[in-house]
Amino acid sequence: MVHNDLPRSYLLIQCKNELNKMVEIERLPGNVPGAMINLNSGIEKLLERHAVKHNDVNDIKIKFSGDGTKVSRISNFVIFSISNMSTNGSLSFQEQQTFAIVECSETYDNLKKCCKPIFDQFNSVLSKKEWHIGEKTLNVEYFVSADMKFTQMLLGLCGATGEYAFPWCKVDKEGRSDLTRPWDYYHNPSIGRNIEDMLDGNLKKSFGCKHMPLLSLPVNHYVPDELHLMLRITDVLLRNLIDDAKEMDGDSKVRRMIPIHLKKIV
Structure with missing residues (x-):
């Protein structure tokens, strides 16, 4: 029995087919579930919306972002997105797209195996500096923004505790805090990382490189995520504050005084 208020099944099928025509969904290789839309079409849609809203801006900055998230105890996801950074102000949902x-x-191994089509498409897009949207020609520059862990994996570097863990230069762990060096020492181009040297396969001379970089983007186009930096700095400051309060409370107990410093923080 079919009720008059229920839609016909063929209408639902037609609606589903029309929605599928709007995006090009591709399945990622490997034994893990994953899907992506075509990166070229995604960037083109961002540029089309930009051309309508900001007709006077022809220099575009496209940001490629990635991050891992833990959904449950046994479920982890890696999410990639692109966004338009050319306009000031907060990004709306129309200027960014997963x-x-x-x-x-x-x-690194999971990203290299399961996300190979993503990186292949992004590397092919890097050579496309001009996009023709309607009658306009837009100059596009590409950037990557991620937290430190994801940035190091994209560059094939060792972990954050490694000797040469800094993504942008070849300064070792002890040299980063050496205040005896002149102020312009770290501005010397000779200590900066070069993506060409990292891609030549000679990992022993690449200062902390364990694997080949997944992207051929220049290193100076990797931008650290300010949110993660702020949270990490806040974690360190808060930990120091708690340690100081516990130490002061310990001194208070020795002097047979009521410990109140940690309670003030909480």
Whole structure:
């Protein structure tokens, strides 16, 4: 029995087919679930919306972002997105777009195997500096923004505790805090990382490189995520504050005084 208020099944099928025609969904390789839309079409849609809203801005900055997230105890996802950074102010949902989701843990081997089509498309897009949208020609520059862990994996570097863990230069762990060097020492181009040297395959001379970089983007186009930096700095400051309060409370107990410093923080 079919009720008059229920839609016909063929109408639902037609609606589903029309929605599928709007995006080009591709399945990612490997044994883990994952899907992506075509990166070229995603960037083109961002540029089309930009051309309508900001007709006077022809220099575009496209940001490629990625991050891992833990959904449950046994479920991890890696999410990739692109966004338009050319306009001031906060990014609206129309200026950013998620184009790939992969159910896997955030490791170099998983990214290399499961996300190979994503990186192949992005590397091919890097050579396309001009996009023709209607009658306009837009000059596009590409950037990558991620937290430190994801940035190091994209560059094939060692972990944050490694000797040469800094993504942008070849200064070792002890040299980063050496205040005896002149102020312009770290501005010397000779200590900066070069993506060409990292891609030549000679990992022993690449200062902390364990794997080949997944992207051929220049290192100076990797931008650290300010939110993660702020949260990490806040964590360190808060930990120091708690340690100081516990130490002061310990001194208060020795002097047979009521410990109140930690309670003030809480």
